[in-house]
Amino acid sequence: MNRHIQQVAVIGSGIMGSGIACHFANIGVRVLLLDIVPRELTDAEKAKGLTLEDKRVRNRLVDESLAKALKSKPSPIYHQDFARRIETGNLEDDIHRVAEADWIIEVVVERLDIKKQVFEKLDAHRKPGTLITSNTSGIPIRFMAEGRSADFRAHFCGTHFFNPARYLKLFEIIPGPDTQPEILEFLREYGERFLGKTSVVAQDTPAFIGNRIGIFSIMSLFHAVKEMDLTVEEVDKLTGPVIGRPKSATFRTVDVVGLDTLVHVANGIRENCPDDERHSLFQLPDFISSLMENGWLGSKSGQGFYKKVKKDDGSSEILSLDLGTLEYRSKKRAQFATLEQTKTIDNVIDRFAVLTAGKDKAGAFYRQSFGALFAYVSHRIPEITDALYKIDDAMKAGFGWEHGPFQIWDAVGLDKGIAMAEEAGQQVAPWVGEMKAAGAASFYQVRDGATYFYDIPEKSHQKVPGQEAFIILDNIRKSNEVFKNSGVVVEDLGDGILNIEFRSKMNTIGGDVLAGLNKAVDLAEANHRGLVVGNQAANFSVGANIGMIFMMAVEQEYDELNMAIKYFQDTMMRMRYSSIPVVAAPHGMCLGGGCELSLHADMVVAAAETYIGLVEFGVGVIPGGGGSKEMALRASDSFRKNDVELNVLREYFLTIGMAKVSTSAYEAFDTGILQKGKDIVVVNKDRQLATAKAYAALMADRGYTRPVERTDVKVLGKQALGMFLVGTDSMHAGHYISEHDKKIANKLAWVMAGGDLSEASYVSEQYLLELEREAFLSLCTERKTLERIQHMLKVGKPLRN
The missing domain is CATH 3.40.50.720 (NAD(P)-binding Rossmann-like Domain)
Incomplete structure (x- = not known):
């Protein structure tokens, strides 16, 4: 039924x-x-x-x-x-x-x-x-x-x-x-x-899958810190983003979740799993018992492994708990030679072989913790679940691990993983030896774009079920590669649809990415039916490469900067006016230039967890890749008979001027960045690329035709410009914005009003793009803009000057 x-x-x-x-x-x-x-x-x-x-x-x-x-x-x-x-x-x-x-x-x-x-x-x-x-x-x-x-x-x-x-x-x-x-x-x-x-x-066993493995990992670490003489800061440095775990790593995560919650689950496992071969590990170490007695449970009690205090000068400081004395002290910087060796390794999965080979305390820590983990998860099948991939799925989805235990084991090598377990004083489950004896050297294989896992009862690799609904770029990147440069990979998704995947740091958009976008459109127009712009990194794109902009502006290479901005604008227009449908698939952070790219696609298939916005004001400029133009165009398209058009334009102006970023894709419809009736939202990010591909193919099947370039954008000229200038004047007078904020806002007002035209007029997109580029360039000559860009590059946060 x-x-x-x-x-x-x-x-x-x-x-x-x-x-x-x-x-x-x-x-x-x-x-x-x-x-x-x-x-x-x-x-x-x-x-x-x-x-x-x-x-x-x-x-x-x-x-x-x-x-x-x-x-x-x-x-x-x-x-x-x-x-x-x-x-x-x-x-x-x-x-x-x-x-x-x-x-x-x-x-x-x-x-x-x-x-x-x-x-x-x-x-x-x-x-x-x-x-x-x-x-x-x-x-x-x-x-x-x-x-x-x-x-x-x-x-x-x-x-x-x-x-x-x-x-x-x-x-x-x-x-x-x-x-x-x-x-x-x-x-x-x-x-x-x-x-x-x-x-x-999962099987009906205590703590099921996620908490059984997750709590084991934390309890194993609690017992190891004293033995290995590690500090709170060192553990969080070793167990955070460097191994594909959340920034909160271990001790900060426990503070957020609550130590009492963790202890409750750990006690439940200890009481209800008497046959667990690591049963003694779930006994609380003395320092954890002391924290529980003191009521130092983490954020909910105001202190745990970390404690925020006020200093004499009114500022605040975060102190760390000394696990030996149980007294708080100033945080110490954690440094390890082994971690330094991984700084040039962008893919987390490629770091594990280096980390576990380290000759310092970090290397010993990784061999001990991963060895214990490998042995433990091998013994949990079939107790907690019937297939190893389900353990990996649970840890990635429930604890935010980028890679599951068996994927990490594959990364370090089957034999080395077994040796690490033995070095940690543990034995892996017998089925691992049987797998090795049968000639299998890994838990996973990729064949024909699909992932296969080692099925223990079948004693062979079987296809992970349910993949038909997903496109996994890691599986098809090599076999389906059509084009590649330092910033992008273009893959053939099948059915006549290409995908362009950004591969730059944080997926920033620089010259190599723009060249790749143009090449992808050329390839799609020549031999394919459509193009998807999507990736499966943590974020779609954090925007343009502001480091490059900063260097050009500091060196006063304004001709080169002008050409770079025009190249960005031209690329966005190339996407919009290509002869094939272009579908953008944003997710995570989609800021600045990443947002501008989405604005120029024929359709957006956004993940629900998309945080999208035009944030250029934070670095002292206006959107220069067509974003300012596009907001003026969308305002024009929103004008209705008997509307107060100035009020409509003002809302689009504020979307940029207040650097609004949606906290979900659904909120982006309110700001006009996503458009109802055209763009859609998918809740499961794993299905996003497959959905985007399907819509690109559907548009092609329906007879996609290259759009006609717009020359009918209604701008309001002096009437709108006057309103904006009065508004920024009053905001500055009321000390709500700085002098430089006012200057940036006035530049944006000039663009979105279409300049100081004497009356409302219809203009082309190119007209607005030229105004936008001129405004962007002029702001790049300002000292305070350069200060803002430099501050963002240094600390990752906007400067108000």
Whole structure:
């Protein structure tokens, strides 16, 4: 049967419950969010004369929890308007309404007795066939289903979201003893396709997959720091971005999550996994016990492994915990020779062989920690899951690891990984030796653009399922390469569609990338049907190469700078007016020039987590790659009969002038950077390139025709210019902006007004591009602009001068 999820009931409105409710609202599902009824009035309620029977009182807990979640940073919701899809209620007055839901998700306190009471009530009200799942992080699913109806048990399982539900991609599905197989398959597909998650089916074992391996890694490290005489700073240096982990690394992550949360899960594993070969590792080290006794739990208690303090001069300082004395001290810089050797290695996966070969303390640390990890994960199959790729998927999606344990093992080499485990005093599982004896030298293989994993029962490599919906550039880059230079790779995606992938640092746009874009359009026009501009790095593009701009401006090479800006503009126009459809696929940070590129594509297929905006004001210039022109053009296209056109233009002006950056792709529709009816958003970033390719092919199939160049852009001339100049004058007079901010804003006003034309006129895009380029160049001659660019290059943050 076809199953459709139109309404979800979420039971429990805490941080996790409200986050899950918001994420379902993100994807367009109606949500009923329920929680318990308060037993006492607050002082404020008493002052208002309310009683315990008043609906506002009875819904107080759920309403306050949701309101708190919606105000939190980062936001759990793509757009504040989406919160209207969530309706609140309580478990006494509204529990009968769970009969309206297609899926009921329990997210109450982690106590089996309370969960079983809730399930008894839900079983009495749910309609037969309704999905019912628990978001438990470790309570056995089989215990929760005891005593329930046959229909309940058949449709019941665990669905473990990771917090925050919007941002962390792991979605663990844990079957109960009676869960129908088709329910598991539906949830796996729904998680991938609609929720944008990496769905992983786990066994019903303590902590499931992600937390079992993640907590092992942290506990292993806790025991190692004293043995290896490592500081908090050194560990966080070694376990952060250098190995493809989040910037918060280990100890900062524990502070954010809460030490008590980690200890709770670790204790659960120790108590419930007596046969785990590393059982003793889950016993808390003395320094962790001391932190728990002191209540130093991290951010929630104001101090943990780090502590922020005020200095005498009013500034603040972050202190680090000395693990020997348990006293706070000033942070020490961590440096290791081995890490220095990896600075020129851009691809994280290529660093592991160097890191584990290091001759210093860092090398010893990596051999010890990875050796222990390799042995541990090898023993977890089939205990926690039936396939090794699911462990890698879980760690990447749930803990933000760029590469999973078996991928890292492949990177260092099978034999070396086994030796590292033995050096760490551990033995790998017997199946690894059997795999080696059978002639397999790696856990993964790539063949014909697809990834294959070593299937232990089959004793051979099998294709990872579900890849048909994805395009994985790492798998096809070499075999499908059409063109390559130092900044881009152009790949053939098949079906007549090319992809151009930026490969520069942070995917900045410089001369090599622009040359690659022109070449890609030429190739697509000559022998293909369409072009996608997309990559699978952390960010789409942070913008133009401002280092190059800075050097030209400092050397006063204005002719060369003018040519460079014109080359950027011409490339954007080449994309727009090519004879094939061009689809941009932005994700992550898409700033400045990256945003301008998206503005000039025929269509944008944006990942939901796209933070896009024209941020050039932060470095003292206006958008110079067609962005200023494009905002004027889009304002013109937005003018409607009887509109106050100045107000419409002002909104587009402010998008640039305030350097607005959307906190999701959906917010970019509000700023006019994405366009309704033309651009779309995909929730699952893994499907983005395949979706972009499909739309490029669809446009080609429908008979794509090269657009006619625009000469009908309505600009308002002196009328708009006067309004803008008065506005910037008053903002400066009120000390809201600096003198240089005013100068930049006035330059932008000149462009978007079309200059000082005596009346509203129709102009061409080229006319506006020339105004834009002239304004950009003139700002590059300003000392304060150069100060702003230099500051951004040095510290990565804008300077207000």
